[in-house]
Amino acid sequence: MTEHAAAYVRQLEEAYSFMASRDDFLVVSHVQPDGDAISSTVLIGWLLGRLGKRAVLVNEGAVPSRLSYLTLADSITCVKEHPLDRSFTHIISIDCADFRRIGIVSQSFAEDAQLLNIDHHPTNDAFGTVNLIRPDAAATVEILYDLIAHQGIELDLEAATAVYTGLLTDTGGFRYSNTTPHVMEIASELLRIGVSGNQLADHLLEKMTMPQLRLLQRALSRLSFTDDGRISWLFIEPADLADTGATGEDLEGLVNYALNVEGVEVGILYKGTEDGHTKVSFRSAGKANVAAVAQTFGGGGHVRAAGCRIEGQVPDVISMVVESVRRALG
Amino acid sequence: MTEHAAAYVRQLEEAYSFMASRDDFLVVSHVQPDGDAISSTVLIGWLLGRLGKRAVLVNEGAVPSRLSYLTLADSITCVKEHPLDRSFTHIISIDCADFRRIGIVSQSFAEDAQLLNIDHHPTNDAFGTVNLIRPDAAATVEILYDLIAHQGIELDLEAATAVYTGLLTDTGGFRYSNTTPHVMEIASELLRIGVSGNQLADHLLEKMTMPQLRLLQRALSRLSFTDDGRISWLFIEPADLADTGATGEDLEGLVNYALNVEGVEVGILYKGTEDGHTKVSFRSAGKANVAAVAQTFGGGGHVRAAGCRIEGQVPDVISMVVESVRRALG
Numbered sequence: 001m002t003e004h005a006a007a008y009v010r011q012l013e014e015a016y017s018f019m020a021s022r023d024d025f026l027v028v029s030h031v032q033p034d035g036d037a038i039s040s041t042v043l044i045g046w047l048l049g050r051l052g053k054r055a056v057l058v059n060e061g062a063v064p065s066r067l068s069y070l071t072l073a074d075s076i077t078c079v080k081e082h083p084l085d086r087s088f089t090h091i092i093s094i095d096c097a098d099f100r101r102i103g104i105v106s107q108s109f110a111e112d113a114q115l116l117n118i119d120h121h122p123t124n125d126a127f128g129t130v131n132l133i134r135p136d137a138a139a140t141v142e143i144l145y146d147l148i149a150h151q152g153i154e155l156d157l158e159a160a161t162a163v164y165t166g167l168l169t170d171t172g173g174f175r176y177s178n179t180t181p182h183v184m185e186i187a188s189e190l191l192r193i194g195v196s197g198n199q200l201a202d203h204l205l206e207k208m209t210m211p212q213l214r215l216l217q218r219a220l221s222r223l224s225f226t227d228d229g230r231i232s233w234l235f236i237e238p239a240d241l242a243d244t245g246a247t248g249e250d251l252e253g254l255v256n257y258a259l260n261v262e263g264v265e266v267g268i269l270y271k272g273t274e275d276g277h278t279k280v281s282f283r284s285a286g287k288a289n290v291a292a293v294a295q296t297f298g299g300g301g302h303v304r305a306a307g308c309r310i311e312g313q314v315p316d317v318i319s320m321v322v323e324s325v326r327r328a329l330g
Numbered sequence: 331m332t333e334h335a336a337a338y339v340r341q342l343e344e345a346y347s348f349m350a351s352r353d354d355f356l357v358v359s360h361v362q363p364d365g366d367a368i369s370s371t372v373l374i375g376w377l378l379g380r381l382g383k384r385a386v387l388v389n390e391g392a393v394p395s396r397l398s399y400l401t402l403a404d405s406i407t408c409v410k411e412h413p414l415d416r417s418f419t420h421i422i423s424i425d426c427a428d429f430r431r432i433g434i435v436s437q438s439f440a441e442d443a444q445l446l447n448i449d450h451h452p453t454n455d456a457f458g459t460v461n462l463i464r465p466d467a468a469a470t471v472e473i474l475y476d477l478i479a480h481q482g483i484e485l486d487l488e489a490a491t492a493v494y495t496g497l498l499t500d501t502g503g504f505r506y507s508n509t510t511p512h513v514m515e516i517a518s519e520l521l522r523i524g525v526s527g528n529q530l531a532d533h534l535l536e537k538m539t540m541p542q543l544r545l546l547q548r549a550l551s552r553l554s555f556t557d558d559g560r561i562s563w564l565f566i567e568p569a570d571l572a573d574t575g576a577t578g579e580d581l582e583g584l585v586n587y588a589l590n591v592e593g594v595e596v597g598i599l600y601k602g603t604e605d606g607h608t609k610v611s612f613r614s615a616g617k618a619n620v621a622a623v624a625q626t627f628g629g630g631g632h633v634r635a636a637g638c639r640i641e642g643q644v645p646d647v648i649s650m651v652v653e654s655v656r657r658a659l660g
Contacts, residue, residue, distance in 0.1 A: 191510065
């Protein structure tokens, strides 16, 4: 075993013993939870249940409806709507790169709280009492799979389905560069347990609701390009959401239609808000650092995926932002 | 080992010995070759090269341009354009469910030809002298991977890339129900060899050319539904191809936009031809047997994917076909 691998095993054991030696946990993932956040939350809930521990599963926001099939998903409390009535000493935070990502749930942490921090973001600042951080994991569920497997605990179909869900959503259906040999090995094992990979992929990645379809039709009809075809953008106005019945969640993935056209280096999605601002999402094929572009407008993110919020309505900010991306492309 | 597995191993060995004990092969896959057909062809070419054998790689048609990165892809002769000038006695046919799928290439088979038939289609009628058929394989490349692994021959990066290509295209990017534990195990091994899974997925599944995008914009803007939302269709007229610069290849996948809307049971794509006919593609979510519908119009296919060709222009056939699907849905 390499030193790196040995350090990981030590972290897995420390995290497990944090759970095994305590009781009465508060389990929380990041605000605006995605597939990996919710899958990880229910997996921890499942594991603590197996260990006979009491646990309260929470999130600042609501579980996205498309994830409601997950075991224990309906036992995750939305704290924004149902505030907690007591504080907790034993916290497990999942998929949160820093403390602020926990949101208002942190108001229910006791002063002497001990926190187990499990995450895969490279920027995680190890804010926990105990930290289990593996930046080369594709998803937090991958780390939890390793933790459970290391203890020799067998996954049942519901737990396996949660792991597969987190892998699917965080790897874009096994398509992103974080799709490692280990991810595929785990996926193989989960299918062997009986996970319906095809149904999950259909449900999470292929199927569109009617509002999503109507939104896509509008967005696509407006897809625009710079003359050299290297920058592409689409936009959504508040009226589009009202007319189609779509929600903010339905905007996910739209920007990829801009990025995925051959020759495009940067794809941009503009979303006008009710209060006269424009949210901008950037995706880069690699040549442009869109985090730097977003920063010039007070935003941030990663080299290939970033965002910002600009004062002004969509038609007024488009050319300014495109110009800025053009300079970043050189 | 189960009897089933033992029979498979025997088939793998017979197929290998067919290759090892002969020389001067003609290697052919099916007409209108797809990702699995071309990947399998170059893999056989690669293996025969390793064995020091002479082989001519052919297809009735041309290699789709998006597959040109595959090793040996540029050595596959398009027989429609460059007829063969002699006949062959040792034939390897790949991914062909029956003899007719070989197309005009079969005109170059010697009278005493011996044919090795490698395929994964359940309907394969074992037309070879030696047959290696595994209906539960997701792709023919999966069988070839097993064949090569069973001989203890190591894949290099180029051969591994061909296997990954065939798996990606025949499983819809690891999303169809043929994505078995074994498929994922192989994918894991291929990534370990160094295959750029992310780049291949981007190139083969995510990226759109400008003509494809323009075609999608037109098709989506016309997406229609029956009142109950269970049948959805879109259509493409000959002028659409001319206006957008798209080719027949670019129609692939369009029908899924109809099928993938929530609540849709059958998705239909109509394609008008220059000579006043309409090609119809059906996709079913499972409740309707679209092969039966296609048969009533002289076509055929599978329960969930079928097609037919009808005399008459698009606007004249739409309602008749929708009515027929409605009856099939009951």
